[in-house]
Amino acid sequence: MKIVLASKSPRRKELMKELGLPFVVDAVEIAEEVDSSLSFGPAIEQIALQKAMAMFPKYPKDLIIAADTLVCKGTTYMGKPKDEKSAFAMLKELSGTTHQVITGVAMLKEDKKELFHVVSEVTFYDLEDEEIHAYLQTGEYKDKAGAYAIQGKGKLLVAKIEGDYYNIVGLPIAMVYRKLKQFL
Numbered sequence: 001m002k003i004v005l006a007s008k009s010p011r012r013k014e015l016m017k018e019l020g021l022p023f024v025v026d027a028v029e030i031a032e033e034v035d036s037s038l039s040f041g042p043a044i045e046q047i048a049l050q051k052a053m054a055m056f057p058k059y060p061k062d063l064i065i066a067a068d069t070l071v072c073k074g075t076t077y078m079g080k081p082k083d084e085k086s087a088f089a090m091l092k093e094l095s096g097t098t099h100q101v102i103t104g105v106a107m108l109k110e111d112k113k114e115l116f117h118v119v120s121e122v123t124f125y126d127l128e129d130e131e132i133h134a135y136l137q138t139g140e141y142k143d144k145a146g147a148y149a150i151q152g153k154g155k156l157l158v159a160k161i162e163g164d165y166y167n168i169v170g171l172p173i174a175m176v177y178r179k180l181k182q183f184l
Contacts, residue, residue: 008025051068071102073100080145103118118164122150135156150169
């Protein structure tokens with residue numbers, strides 16, 4: 001049995017390496033649309049499950065781990081920005097406020113399935129437009145929920161975090177480890 005990380009994220013790959021277990025990385029593109037009939041935690045779990053299920057035909061006897069992350073402010077969620085303009089709008093919206101980062105994880109092996117999500121809170125400093133534009137010039141916002149990377153230059157935007165830092169990076173690795181022990 002192999003462990004398969006169904007992700008193209010280099011951050012998730014690096015975090016998985018910390019487990020010290022052999023794994024392979026493979027991924028397919030899926031439409032990442034949040035089901036508005038569900039609350040954010042279960043909705044992001046469903047996206048992670050869709051990623052895992054898309055890999056299942058290729059790895060039917062292996063353990064597949066998939067994850068997805070979104071940023072929520074109140075009743076609004078922010079996925080990945082489509083361009084620099086939308087990234088600016090997201091960061092402007094997050095400026096001076098606290099938001100949630102929710103990562104949903106799906107673990108799938110044959111007839112066994114585990115879904116869970118982890119929530120962390122991030123408070124941003126009040127950001128001036130020039131500061132946001134300077135951050136956007138780094139390019140880090142691309143392919144990042146909420147348009148920032150806390151492990152990169154985005155850390156300069158953050159006043160405070162509560163919860164699992166690695167969840168904000170994209171994979172709550174300590175919880176993954178605990179759940180993984182149930183599969184092995």
